[in-house]
Amino acid sequence: MRLLITRSMPEAVVAAAAARFDLVLRDKTSVMSGEEFRESLRDFDVILPTLGDLYRADVFADVPAPRAKLLANFGVGYNHIDVAAAAKAGVQVTNTPGAVTDATADIAISLILMAARRLGEGERLVRSGNWAGWAPTQMLGTHVSGKTVGILGFGRIGQAIARRCHFGFGMKVVFHNRSKVEVDFPASQVEMAEVMAADFVVAAVPGGPATRHLVDAKALAGMKKSGILVNISRGDVVDEAALIAALQSHRIAGAGLDVYEQEPVVPEALRTLENVTLLPHLGTACLEVREAMGMMAVENLIAFAEGRALPNLIAV
Template identity: 75%
Template sequence: MKLLITRPMPDKVLAAAKARFDVTLRNDHAVLSAEELRAALRDYDVVMPTLGDRFQADVFADVPSPRATLLANFGVGYNHIDVAAAQAAGIAVTNTPGAVTDATADIALSLILMTARRLGEGERMLRAGQWGGWGPTQMLGAHVTGKTVGIIGMGRIGKAIARRCHFGFGMEVLFHNRSAVADAGVPARQVPLEQAMAADFVVVAVPGGPATHHLIGAQAFGAMKPTGFFINIARGDVVDEAALVVALTEGRIAGAGLDVYEFEPKVPAALMALENVTLLPHLGTACLEVRENMGLMAVDNLIAHLDGRALPNRV
């Protein structure tokens, strides 16, 4: 089978793929263009796409008889793929759940600490040669230990964040989830969205897609405390970015830590101008062993398809 891999991959992943497939590696970090999306469906038996490769309904409509029969997504999130349209075209879709859980939860805690304790701001000051030495009132931030955290979405990643907050920082855990969660893994209370948003720290960990688009908007930010910090490690379009900018610039919330953006890689200039916002370039799973595990899971899905077996991670 001819396999298209749409982005550069770790060597271990490429070796595993090349052992079973005729691989074409697209050595470009940019997302697939409109023509490349359509060519992927026309010219390859299977495709390993990833974040930003927007296989939407119009793409499938333009290739009514695709050669491709599987999109083995590299990543747990697949809101860039219209799964219903793919299935209607006879194309299965898989993802890589589990491989990203701990790394993404670690980034959430990193953003909580960086934003509350003004770590990015402090490093910028020091590197600019503006640090004049220690002082009792220098760069006072917010204390994290013992505070409340409101987690929006209590799936694998949400539960991993809850464990870190509870056991690591003695935080009280509140969470909002669209379905009942019998066991959050730690002492925690399931509450309405507005109550979770009123915690000292709010962390968004829901999947992307139409059901969660702009879940967090002006009304949700209105439920936050002026001393609250907002963290997003989910998908950028879960948040109404314009409403977030308003909440920050008008001082309605204390700060934000973001690893994802509504229109990434574009980041609003208004966000970049704010010192109380920590901005990361989508580093949630950026560890070699994690990316290797993600890629190998995607290859496992491809091999199962090649061998005619049930797909391990069909979505």
């Protein structure tokens, strides 16, 4: 079977794929163009796409009978793929759940600490050469231990964040989730408004139309003035314009972001604010994790090639 991998991958993943498939590696870091998406569906049997590869309904409409029969997505999130349109065209879609959980949870904790303790601002001060030395009132931030964290979305990643907050920092955990969740550590399932009123609010929901602008101006208005928002889910879960307004007016104390509405474009208004920590989508950026994600995607590809049930099939 002819396989396209749409972007550069860890060497171990490429080797595993090449050992089993007639591999074409698009060895670039950039996202494909619209015509490349269409060509991939026409020219390959299976495809390993990544975040940002927009296999939307219009792409499938232009290639209604594709040669490709599987998109083995590299990543747990798949809102860049129209799964319903893919299914209509006879294309199955898989993802890589589990492999990303701990790394993404670690980034959430990093952003909580960075935003609370003004670590990005402090590093910029030292690098600028303008640090005048230690002082009792220098760059006072917010204590994390013992505070309340509110988590939007309580799947694998949300629960991993909650465990770190509870067991690592003695934090009270409240969460909002569409379905009932039972856990074996102290955490209370509450309405969204109560989550937004926590000291730290972490967005950990899946991307897609159902969660777009879940955190909007109204939700942000429910936060404490001392509250800090962290987003490690998808950029459009947070209304970026509303967040900028809340940060500029000091309606909330700060934010920590790893994702953005129009990646890789980050609004200048965000980049010039000192009360927001900005990361370049580092959620799963560990070699071991990226290798595990890639190997899971390859396992889905091999299962398809061998006519077996797909381990991580996304249901339509």
